[in-house]
Amino acid sequence: MAILIIPDFKVFFAIVNKNASYDGALEAREAYELLVNLKVENKVEIILAKPIEDKIRKHISDKQAPHFYTMVEKDYSTSGVAGYDADNCIAETAKNNSFRGHVIILALDPIQKEEVIKGSRKIITVNPAKFITGHKVAMTHSQALGSKTDLGDVLKFLFFIRPEIIDQAHNSRKK
Amino acid sequence: MAIIDVKYVKASNLSAEEKKELGITVPEGLVAIQTTNPTLKRTAIVVDNYVEHLLSLGDEKSDIDGDSDNP
Numbered sequence: 001m002a003i004l005i006i007p008d009f010k011v012f013f014a015i016v017n018k019n020a021s022y023d024g025a026l027e028a029r030e031a032y033e034l035l036v037n038l039k040v041e042n043k044v045e046i047i048l049a050k051p052i053e054d055k056i057r058k059h060i061s062d063k064q065a066p067h068f069y070t071m072v073e074k075d076y077s078t079s080g081v082a083g084y085d086a087d088n089c090i091a092e093t094a095k096n097n098s099f100r101g102h103v104i105i106l107a108l109d110p111i112q113k114e115e116v117i118k119g120s121r122k123i124i125t126v127n128p129a130k131f132i133t134g135h136k137v138a139m140t141h142s143q144a145l146g147s148k149t150d151l152g153d154v155l156k157f158l159f160f161i162r163p164e165i166i167d168q169a170h171n172s173r174k175k
Numbered sequence: 176m177a178i179i180d181v182k183y184v185k186a187s188n189l190s191a192e193e194k195k196e197l198g199i200t201v202p203e204g205l206v207a208i209q210t211t212n213p214t215l216k217r218t219a220i221v222v223d224n225y226v227e228h229l230l231s232l233g234d235e236k237s238d239i240d241g242d243s244d245n246p
Contacts, residue, residue: 015229015230022246029226063233064233066178066179066209071225
């Protein structure tokens with residue numbers, strides 16, 4: 001089963017607007033590139049929550065649109081529901097998708113309404129920099145284990161079962 | 176001619192016939208297969224970096240319209 005990735009608005013904005021220059025924008029682009037490569041090999045699904053789509057749509061040019069939308073799967077579970085917008089729909093979207101598989105929220109901003117996913121073993125939140133580290137660690141392990149090892153399984157194992165391995169690698173990179 | 180569909184695949188996952196039809200000569204890497212209206216002709220481009228490619232297709236106008244470039 002594929003891993004479901006839910007990027008927040010800032011991650012999407014960084015990949016459609018070259019002038020995005022806030023903290024984490026470069027990492028967001030690098031992480032999204034990794035996601036795209038995982039996506040074309042059916043190892044992840046990239047979820048675009050409808051309230052985020054409503055906000056990002058006006059920043060996407062006509063030329064970008066078919067290239068952007070082909071990579072994402074729209075999620076309507078918080079669409080039209082009172083109280084949800086692009087800034088606070090992520091936790092609920094993650095909860096609704098956790099029935100389909102493991103969910104990684106890829107976010108630059110703190111997650112609002114986080115209480116709805118507290119305690120879930122199938123949902124984690126990482127920032128793009130940590131996702132990049134996790135992917136590097138997974139690649140190393142996957143190559144060491146041999147060609148028949150599925151990178152998606154290794155990613156799932158590391159992020160959900162042994163996150164301390166990624167934390168350790170991430171902290172040593174930062175030093 | 177407008178692009179009505181784009182599909183990204185790995186060049187290594189294309190069959191020899193598809194590579195020939197699309198004019199793809201690289202063995203690996205990301206390939207964007209575009210279908211254009213009204214002919215429904217399929218064309219392909221090799222994309223080294225998806226995000227860079229997407230950014231390059233961005234609307235220049237949005238860069239200067241002052242519409243919150245950095246949220």
